[in-house]
Amino acid sequence: xxxxxxxxxxLSVQEGRISILNCDYTNSMFDYFLWYKKYPAEGPTFLxxxxxxxxxxxxxxxxxxxxxxxxxxxxxxxxxxxxxxxxYFCAASITGNQFYFGTGTSLTVIP
Amino acid sequence: GAVVSQHPSWVICKSGTSVxxxxxxxxxxxxxxxxxxxxxxxxxxLMATSNEGSKATYEQGVEKDKFLINHxxxxxxxxxxxxxxxxxSSFYICSALPYNEQFFxxxxxxxxx
Numbered sequence: 001x002x003x004x005x006x007x008x009x010x011l012s013v014q015e016g017r018i019s020i021l022n023c024d025y026t027n028s029m030f031d032y033f034l035w036y037k038k039y040p041a042e043g044p045t046f047l048x049x050x051x052x053x054x055x056x057x058x059x060x061x062x063x064x065x066x067x068x069x070x071x072x073x074x075x076x077x078x079x080x081x082x083x084x085x086x087x088y089f090c091a092a093s094i095t096g097n098q099f100y101f102g103t104g105t106s107l108t109v110i111p
Numbered sequence: 112g113a114v115v116s117q118h119p120s121w122v123i124c125k126s127g128t129s130v131x132x133x134x135x136x137x138x139x140x141x142x143x144x145x146x147x148x149x150x151x152x153x154x155x156x157l158m159a160t161s162n163e164g165s166k167a168t169y170e171q172g173v174e175k176d177k178f179l180i181n182h183x184x185x186x187x188x189x190x191x192x193x194x195x196x197x198x199x200s201s202f203y204i205c206s207a208l209p210y211n212e213q214f215f216x217x218x219x220x221x222x223x224x
Binding site: 036044045046089101 | 155204214215
């Protein structure tokens with residue numbers, strides 16, 4: 001059973017605009033969430049994280065929002081750049097142990 | 112950040128042979144490492160958790176006799192795909208968990224002819 005879901009398999013955004021990637025989870029025990037970026041034939045690289053005690057974490061162009069009541073998190077990329085085109089995975093964990101990944105959203109930033 | 116390396120990055124082998132993939136933590140000690148498999152257009156699938164000095168914990172549906180994991184030191188875990196078949200062709204990724212963040216190796220692409 002998929003505990004972490006990314007319901008949009010793909011997303012296209014114009015360069016300079018905002019990209020919003022969404023992620024939903026079912027386990028209320030998850031207390032740590034991460035976003036990974038993955039290029040083809042490479043391992044996913046860590047992008048940004050947030051713990052359940054926060055509702056927002058920002059790092060440069062990347063901001064992650066967490067809505068615990070809705071069991072929803074999102075990744076905002078502003079402004080989007082062509083180099084951001086990749087597959088983005090969200091992941092959730094309990095106490096930072098094993099991570100449960102979503103199925104990924106393929107982002108295409110159009111120049 | 113922490114660095115995790117994998118070797119080899121690409122391997123092609125004949126059906127029936129065994130292939131060993133190494134996962135190393137370069138600048139930290141990892142008592143726990145994870146092995147993932149990626150199918151095309153799908154998310155990473157956790158195969159097993161590798162524990163230094165003890166047996167690996169396999170996820171449901173993963174054959175432990177097929178995918179042998181050895182975590183002999185704090186910086187090295189190995190995954191051996193025994194008697195590989197074409198259906199084992201995939202992208203295998205390891206990761207480690209220092210500082211409460213998971214860092215992934217670059218992956219190993221296995222192609223079984």
